[in-house]
Amino acid sequence: MTAISDVTDLRIEDGIAVLTLNSPPVNALSAKVRTGLFDGITAADANADAKAIVLICEGRTFIAGADITEFGGKGPSGASITDVQAAMQNAQKPVIAAIHGTALGGGLEIALCAHFRVAVPSARCGLPEVNLGLLPGAGGTQRLPRIVGVETALSMMTSGRHVPAAECLELGLVDELVEEGALRSGAIIFANKVLSEGRPLRKVDESNEKVEAARGKPEIFEKFRAGIARKTRGYLAPEYNIRCIEAAVNESFADGLATEGRLFLELMTGEQSAAQRYSFFAEREVWKIPDVARDTPQIPIERVGIVGAGTMGGGIAMNFANVGIAVTLVEREQEALTRGLGVVRANYERSAKRGRITEAEVEARMARLTGSLSIEDLADCDLAIEAVFENMKVKKEIFADFDRVMKPGSILATNTSALDIDEIASATKRPESVIGMHFFSPANVMRLVEVVRADHTSNEVIATSMALSKKIGKIAALVGVCHGFVGNRILGPRQAQANELLLEGAMPWDVDRVLFDFGFPMGPFAMSDLAGLDIGWSKETSKGETLRDVLCEMDRRGQKNGRGFYDYGADRSASPSREVEAIIRDFAARGGKELRTISDEEILERCVFPMINEGFKILAEGKAIRASDIDVIWTNGYGWPVYRGGPMFYGERAGLDVVLNRLRELQKTHGDAFAPAPLLEKMVAEGKTYRELGY
Numbered sequence: 001m002t003a004i005s006d007v008t009d010l011r012i013e014d015g016i017a018v019l020t021l022n023s024p025p026v027n028a029l030s031a032k033v034r035t036g037l038f039d040g041i042t043a044a045d046a047n048a049d050a051k052a053i054v055l056i057c058e059g060r061t062f063i064a065g066a067d068i069t070e071f072g073g074k075g076p077s078g079a080s081i082t083d084v085q086a087a088m089q090n091a092q093k094p095v096i097a098a099i100h101g102t103a104l105g106g107g108l109e110i111a112l113c114a115h116f117r118v119a120v121p122s123a124r125c126g127l128p129e130v131n132l133g134l135l136p137g138a139g140g141t142q143r144l145p146r147i148v149g150v151e152t153a154l155s156m157m158t159s160g161r162h163v164p165a166a167e168c169l170e171l172g173l174v175d176e177l178v179e180e181g182a183l184r185s186g187a188i189i190f191a192n193k194v195l196s197e198g199r200p201l202r203k204v205d206e207s208n209e210k211v212e213a214a215r216g217k218p219e220i221f222e223k224f225r226a227g228i229a230r231k232t233r234g235y236l237a238p239e240y241n242i243r244c245i246e247a248a249v250n251e252s253f254a255d256g257l258a259t260e261g262r263l264f265l266e267l268m269t270g271e272q273s274a275a276q277r278y279s280f281f282a283e284r285e286v287w288k289i290p291d292v293a294r295d296t297p298q299i300p301i302e303r304v305g306i307v308g309a310g311t312m313g314g315g316i317a318m319n320f321a322n323v324g325i326a327v328t329l330v331e332r333e334q335e336a337l338t339r340g341l342g343v344v345r346a347n348y349e350r351s352a353k354r355g356r357i358t359e360a361e362v363e364a365r366m367a368r369l370t371g372s373l374s375i376e377d378l379a380d381c382d383l384a385i386e387a388v389f390e391n392m393k394v395k396k397e398i399f400a401d402f403d404r405v406m407k408p409g410s411i412l413a414t415n416t417s418a419l420d421i422d423e424i425a426s427a428t429k430r431p432e433s434v435i436g437m438h439f440f441s442p443a444n445v446m447r448l449v450e451v452v453r454a455d456h457t458s459n460e461v462i463a464t465s466m467a468l469s470k471k472i473g474k475i476a477a478l479v480g481v482c483h484g485f486v487g488n489r490i491l492g493p494r495q496a497q498a499n500e501l502l503l504e505g506a507m508p509w510d511v512d513r514v515l516f517d518f519g520f521p522m523g524p525f526a527m528s529d530l531a532g533l534d535i536g537w538s539k540e541t542s543k544g545e546t547l548r549d550v551l552c553e554m555d556r557r558g559q560k561n562g563r564g565f566y567d568y569g570a571d572r573s574a575s576p577s578r579e580v581e582a583i584i585r586d587f588a589a590r591g592g593k594e595l596r597t598i599s600d601e602e603i604l605e606r607c608v609f610p611m612i613n614e615g616f617k618i619l620a621e622g623k624a625i626r627a628s629d630i631d632v633i634w635t636n637g638y639g640w641p642v643y644r645g646g647p648m649f650y651g652e653r654a655g656l657d658v659v660l661n662r663l664r665e666l667q668k669t670h671g672d673a674f675a676p677a678p679l680l681e682k683m684v685a686e687g688k689t690y691r692e693l694g695y
């Protein structure tokens with residue numbers, strides 16, 4: 001065995017050179033990896049004892065891509081990815097990439113320059129650069145369509161999907177599957193087969209058939225663009241990926257590479273990719289809790305109890321049933337229980353119809369759900385989640401029941417979105433077992449969970465809740481107890497300003513348009529219409545004090561009755577309502593305010609800057625661990641566009657001094673709702689970043 005570098009070594013086995021890369025955690029293509037690979041391939045090619053070369057990786061995965069931490073730093077050093085690729089392609093002997101785990105991005109682009117690829121069945125391949133606001137910048141945009149064809153390449157590159165090995169085999173992306181757990185020997189056997197059959201050394205660059213088949217058919221691209229337009233609205237990278245594939249079709253390989261290089265650089269130096277790369281790391285950092293050690297013992301969770309089989313409880317139950325955890329769903333009345341279980345089944349049936357799961361899987365998941373009318377049936381659960389309506393008295397009664405019924409050491413969780421969890425915990429004699437698990441609606445779909453740590457919550461309970469959230473495919477952020485926790489607390493000032501803007505002369509559709517154009521899936525008033533204006537409103541007590549009161553009194557209840565802030569057509573299309581406009585003007589006049597024209601810029605600042613300000617208050621109070629956690633919450637739970645990073649990232653990019661100065665101006669004209677948070681003032685005064693101040 002010859003050590004080529006810190007991260008690569010070369011061994012000749014049965015006349016085959018096996019070049020092994022070992023650079024934890026994911027063998028990303030850092031400078032030392034690139035150089036190690038280049039030197040290794042060159043040495044293997046020069047070694048007279050070796051007739052073929054196998055490239056294989058140690059650890060959990062094949063190369064997972066370029067090293068993202070190097071992006072945006074001081075230019076590349078050492079061998080480039082292109083150098084490694086050229087060494088592979090131009091080797092005088094067959095080069096075989098042996099893939100396990102994931103071959104992603106630059107990793108797959110390296111593998112595409114091997115003459116052959118083998119993989120174990122559990123492996124996956126993909127070009128996920130689009131999710132980082134990028135495109136494959138090492139020839140992937142030109143090589144992938146040459147293997148899998150234009151349509152598949154379009155779909156793979158704009159979704160970033162990790163394609164399972166069996167599908168890769170069908171697509172020709174992988175030449176052979178080898179037995180799970182026997183990649184090394186399987187690859188060597190394959191190499192010997194290539195040699196004995198005298199197979200020619202294939203270079204993807206020279207195979208033009210599939211791209212030529214799409215030449216002169218621009219409609220392929222137009223149709224594809226139309227198909228993804230809604231989903232990718234606002235994002236630059238999907239369109240840039242498409243343009244590169246167009247170049248693969250219409251230009252020579254060399255020119256296509258040049259187009260790819262130019263567009264890659266544009267994306268890489270742009271704001272969107274900076275935000276998306278930041279989000280990538282933020283979503284990994286969010287799991288790290290400074291005072292809860294990684295090896296904190298966890299409570300085994302085999303059965304979960306959920307109280308409340310409404311939309312929320314049912315949705316939460318599905319998350320556990322999906323991953324094989326048994327659930328007991330408790331309701332007070334049989335009718336509500338039957339309805340709740342029926343909704344869950346209907347959701348699963350819909351997934352089956354769309355081909356996402358099989359009918360057998362529907363039954364398997366349903367079989368994990370047991371309905372009950374008695375909280376006593378939760379006695380053998382390891383975790384109970386209360387998911388009833390927001391009423392402190394009711395919640396405390398349920399927690400007193402949990403305390404009485406549940407076995408020692410089990411976790412008692414509440415799904416409250418705003419109430420004081422310390423007070424809820426006071427209904428038990430075991431506050432160390434009490435925690436918040438705030439799911440977002442629809443709970444079976446939305447990725448975010450705010451895990452809420454109360455005063456006495458134990459580290460074991462926190463560690464288990466975080467790990468369990470991960471297991472059910474969520475992204476969890478640990479937050480502290482305060483009104484609305486982090487997400488809803490930040491939503492508050494935005495909503496307040498949106499309402500206030502109406503009283504100053506903006507219309508709901510003006511505010512909604514500005515926030516929609518910013519990248520939110522919908523604005524606050526369209527959102528209110530969707531949720532129903534009459535949630536928490538009562539005809540008996542309504543005094544016409546707020547605009548919402550007035551709208552509800554006029555039976556404008558939202559989408560559900562075709563009239564809310566907007567008028568709705570039979571197809572649910574919204575149009576500005578002249579009646580609402582008159583109501584707003586009348587209501588504003590009653591408050592004595594003079595209406596004025598409000599610019600889009602003001603609408604945006606009025607809505608967004610107070611959110612950033614609230615974020616600073618949250619950080620200062622220690623209710624979020626770090627600024628990036630707030631951003632993870634807002635991108636995953638509230639539709640903040642990932643290409644803008646999140647409110648805290650956005651504030652920093654806009655310039656915290658700019659945000660601060662504007663808040664000061666607004667405070668003068670609009671009062672203390674805009675009073676700058678002391679931490680924001682401190683950060684600007686000291687010229688520090690979040691990280692430098694420990695946030």
Ligand code: 3HC
Pocket residue numbers: 025026028061064065066067068069102104105106107109128129132134135136137138140281284285
């Ligand atoms: N560069 C640098 N660090 C990376 C990385 C990368 N490409 N991919 C993962 N990491 C780091 C993570 O930050 C994490 O670090 P931490 O432990 O300090 O938090 C660690 O590796 C493990 O990552 P995960 O927690 O995500 O581990 P999983 O096992 O859950 O997932 C994975 C593994 C599927 C490989 C996932 O990490 C992933 O999707 N990585 C990104 C893949 C990607 O986007 N590749 C394309 C890069 S861009 C590119 O290649 C450009 C090229 O075209 C020129």
